[in-house]
Amino acid sequence: MTRFSVSATDYRSCSVITITGDLDALSADLLRQVVADAVARGQVRLVVDVAGLTFCDLDGVHALAEAHRSTAALGRHLSLVYVHGTLKRILDISRQTDGLLLGVDFGITLQW
Secondary structure, three states, X not given: OOOEEEEXXXXXXXXXXXXXXXXXXXXXXXXXHHHHHHHHOOOOEEEEEEEEEEEEOHHHHHHHHHHHXXXXXXXXXXXXXXXXXXXXXXXXXXXXXXXXXXXXXXXXXXOO
């Protein structure tokens, strides 16, 4: 079993979704649910903080890409901050970065 946690903190201008641990087939549904809940609360901008991510497989990448597509389809915005390591390489190789906002300074993001 992988260690994974995801939480959302709502601010006036956005919802920050913080991921820690391993994002894989066993944990991807929890991320999908937290994103859906933030959208249901009316959040327009979602910032996914992946600084604490220790592992991400293709199921995790697909969950992030799905979150981006589903929020965009509703006129919402999703960005990833603190993308690093294997996740960054997988996103680059799989071309999942098309349309995803990466590497945003977290302080600037909160000023939206």
